[in-house]
Amino acid sequence: MKWWQSSHYVAQKRMVDGLHSTGHDLERKFWPAMALFAILGVVVWFTVGDGTFAFRDRQIEIRWIPLFIIGTFVFRTVMAREADKIRRRSQDEANRL
Numbered sequence: 001m002k003w004w005q006s007s008h009y010v011a012q013k014r015m016v017d018g019l020h021s022t023g024h025d026l027e028r029k030f031w032p033a034m035a036l037f038a039i040l041g042v043v044v045w046f047t048v049g050d051g052t053f054a055f056r057d058r059q060i061e062i063r064w065i066p067l068f069i070i071g072t073f074v075f076r077t078v079m080a081r082e083a084d085k086i087r088r089r090s091q092d093e094a095n096r097l
Contacts, residue, residue: 026080026081026084027081030077030081033077034074034077037070037073037074037077040070041067041070044063044066044067044070045063045067048062048063048066049062049063050062050063
C-alpha cells in the first residue's frame with residue numbers, strides 16, 4: 001500500500017468515526033436538539049393553515065401531519081439517547097469485572 005493510500009484511509013476512518021456521537025457528546029447535543037424540535041413545532045403550528053381532511057370518518061387538521069413527523073424525530077432522538085445510556089452502563093459493568 002502506498003503512503004497516500006494509507007493516509008487517505010486514515011482520513012476516511014477519522015471522518016466516519018466523527019459521525020457517530022456517543023457518551024458525553026450525545027448528552028451535550030440532546031437538549032439543544034429538543035429545544036430546536038420545540039421551536040420547529042411552534043413554527044409549524046403558527047404557519048400551517050387551518051385546513052382539514054377526512055381520515056376514517058374524522059376531520060383532522062392539516063397542521064397535525066408535520067407535528068406528527070417532528071414527534072417521530074423526537075421519539076427517535078430520545079430512544080437513541082436511552083440506548084446509548086444502556087450501552088454505556090453495560091460497558092461500565094463489563095469493565096468492572
